[in-house]
Amino acid sequence: MKKFILLCIVVGLFTGQASASLYEMDIATARQLRDVSWSDTSLYGANILKYVGFRPGDSTVTPDYGIGVYGATHPMYYNVGFVGDLTDNTGSSLGGPDGFASVLIGAAGTPALATINSLSGTLTTFTMPISNDNDDFWEYKLYVQTATNTYETAWIPLSSGSQLTLSVGAGVPFSSITDIGFGIQLNVASQGATSDDFHTSVVPVPAAVLLGVLGLGVAGLKLRKHA
Numbered sequence: 001m002k003k004f005i006l007l008c009i010v011v012g013l014f015t016g017q018a019s020a021s022l023y024e025m026d027i028a029t030a031r032q033l034r035d036v037s038w039s040d041t042s043l044y045g046a047n048i049l050k051y052v053g054f055r056p057g058d059s060t061v062t063p064d065y066g067i068g069v070y071g072a073t074h075p076m077y078y079n080v081g082f083v084g085d086l087t088d089n090t091g092s093s094l095g096g097p098d099g100f101a102s103v104l105i106g107a108a109g110t111p112a113l114a115t116i117n118s119l120s121g122t123l124t125t126f127t128m129p130i131s132n133d134n135d136d137f138w139e140y141k142l143y144v145q146t147a148t149n150t151y152e153t154a155w156i157p158l159s160s161g162s163q164l165t166l167s168v169g170a171g172v173p174f175s176s177i178t179d180i181g182f183g184i185q186l187n188v189a190s191q192g193a194t195s196d197d198f199h200t201s202v203v204p205v206p207a208a209v210l211l212g213v214l215g216l217g218v219a220g221l222k223l224r225k226h227a
Helices: 111-117 207-214 216-221
Strands: 003-006 022-024 035-038 051-054 080-087 100-106 122-132 138-146 149-152 156-158 163-173 177-187 195-202
Touching (some): 122 138, 149 163
Parallel strands (some): 003 149, 022 122
Antiparallel strands (some): 051 080, 100 177, 138 177
16 A cells, blocks of 8 residues: 655745756646546546647647637636546445545656656655636645655645646655646535536746737736746
């Protein structure tokens, strides 16, 4: 049984990788986050990662729902977006809903891990800026798995249209990482529903691109710069 280690959560944004021991989720790795594990099985068979999209400025991929937006109503704040349905229908001793449903979206077995594992030294900090692009409250966590341990944050609430940076570390050997990713959780008590779609994006858009896409009016929103 893997030892689960609760690590600190850092709210804020690192502007780059200062050394081999600091690794921040990048676009290339985020594009490979296709290893999906659901905590519950949807009653309607809809527990599928329905979308992995990319913001304007990247012409190599045409997202299912159009570039930079989930459908017609949810703007995508960061570079790489994810949509899926979470339904709470299992977990209690009586076989009913337990108040939570979650999905882990990772990079197990991908070329991204080979690149990460080729770095020297140990991982003292891994950060991932994340955005809740949905109109509801969601909870998030970051995790790094090795052959012997899972290093992860607690579930952190994030309100609609909000962003934060999650961080884990504590001496994880680069050469032993087997999966890296993040989780999204439906908290039934907070959502007021047992089923909902999430809209989430990771890896901030460079400020110049974001200004071009959304217009100069966003300048007042205190845009974060990403090196």
